[in-house]
Amino acid sequence: MAEAMIEFQSVTKQYQGGQPAVDGLSMSIGKGAITVFVGPSGCGKTTSLRMINRMVEPTSGTITVDGRDVSKEPAARLRRSMGYVMQSSGLMPHRSVLDNIATVPRLNGVSKGVARKRAAELLDVVGLASALGKRYPSQLSGGQQQRVGVARALAADPPVLLMDEPFSAVDPVVRDELQQELLRLQRELAKTIVFVTHDIDEATVLGDKVAVFAVGGKLAQYAAPEEILRAPANDFVASFVGRDRGFRHLAFNAAESIRVHPVKTVEAPELAAENREWAVVLDAGSRPLGWASPRDGTGLIPGGSLFRRGDTLRRALDAALSSPSGLGVVVDDDGKLAGVLKAEEVLALIEETRHYREDAT
Numbered sequence: 001m002a003e004a005m006i007e008f009q010s011v012t013k014q015y016q017g018g019q020p021a022v023d024g025l026s027m028s029i030g031k032g033a034i035t036v037f038v039g040p041s042g043c044g045k046t047t048s049l050r051m052i053n054r055m056v057e058p059t060s061g062t063i064t065v066d067g068r069d070v071s072k073e074p075a076a077r078l079r080r081s082m083g084y085v086m087q088s089s090g091l092m093p094h095r096s097v098l099d100n101i102a103t104v105p106r107l108n109g110v111s112k113g114v115a116r117k118r119a120a121e122l123l124d125v126v127g128l129a130s131a132l133g134k135r136y137p138s139q140l141s142g143g144q145q146q147r148v149g150v151a152r153a154l155a156a157d158p159p160v161l162l163m164d165e166p167f168s169a170v171d172p173v174v175r176d177e178l179q180q181e182l183l184r185l186q187r188e189l190a191k192t193i194v195f196v197t198h199d200i201d202e203a204t205v206l207g208d209k210v211a212v213f214a215v216g217g218k219l220a221q222y223a224a225p226e227e228i229l230r231a232p233a234n235d236f237v238a239s240f241v242g243r244d245r246g247f248r249h250l251a252f253n254a255a256e257s258i259r260v261h262p263v264k265t266v267e268a269p270e271l272a273a274e275n276r277e278w279a280v281v282l283d284a285g286s287r288p289l290g291w292a293s294p295r296d297g298t299g300l301i302p303g304g305s306l307f308r309r310g311d312t313l314r315r316a317l318d319a320a321l322s323s324p325s326g327l328g329v330v331v332d333d334d335g336k337l338a339g340v341l342k343a344e345e346v347l348a349l350i351e352e353t354r355h356y357r358e359d360a361t
Ligand SMILES: Nc1ncnc2c1ncn2[C@@H]1O[C@H](COP(=O)(O)OP(=O)(O)OP(=O)(O)O)[C@@H](O)[C@H]1O
Pocket: 015, 016, 018, 021, 039, 040, 041, 042, 043, 044, 045, 046, 047, 048, 198
């Protein structure tokens, strides 16, 4: 396990008069990794996150960041030393995007010119066009606002980023983009990120480690995502990760040794010709457009998802199951047809992987 950056030692939080929101939490959060807190609503994820930067004070127990007890640090300075991103971007509406990003460096005494220059660089880092810097937050889409929120959190180059459901208010496509962008950024920046979500898919995509919380602020399981999907610690975790967990788990296995078979192909203009078997319809650049069925005159049938070499077993199985011919279309890096794969061979590979794992344990 990586060196610890944040430690919870028997931390409890009891708001006035209620059950504990967080109950005796002890855990160690690795440096330079993404740790995800996941669980149903009200299980104490946000409370746990906010105790790290003292937006919430624990009732008992100790939290240390980089070896230092946070309760001994001045709260305002502590907060500024960590990036914080939340669900609504929390941007100041009457300030431009650039000024929003520059806020914390300005509070830390950085000159306006330097802070703005850095803010402009950060726009690029989070994938936004520089022209957006002059706009006001309300002139951006939800996804763009969240990117600005991430840029603002990164502005003072903090070692720790706290993210509270930052992508949950955007649509699934944008959400997927933001997740991939965060993973890309993290490969370069290697921050210690604590990320709260109630979505198990998001948790398993992003987390190096995932902490599953149960209601009452109890840690139900804390492990690598593949382990949580493969071996839930108890019934609560099993039901929380859901019925699809077996399928999701396939996302952790590369389908490297899957067999790729040749397939009959036709070019789009030949579509009217009679086919004896399913054929992949190609464009002039050998990229798949869809299928021609073994009948006459049905035209182009939309294809299923594509499998790229190096993709996971989950994608391999999906390519086969979503294909009208039952054969998954395989493409190489530049999108050209490489061949097809078969569902039964994906299943055989899944079996093989399972036996391999059993042998290893
Ligand atoms: N300021 C507060 N005062 C009193 N009770 C609170 C306060 N904040 C949170 N709680 C209670 O503490 C418990 C944990 O809340 P918390 O927001 O940490 O959960 P969560 O897992 O982040 O939930 P969600 O996913 O719904 O945001 C809940 O029962 C909540 O009602």
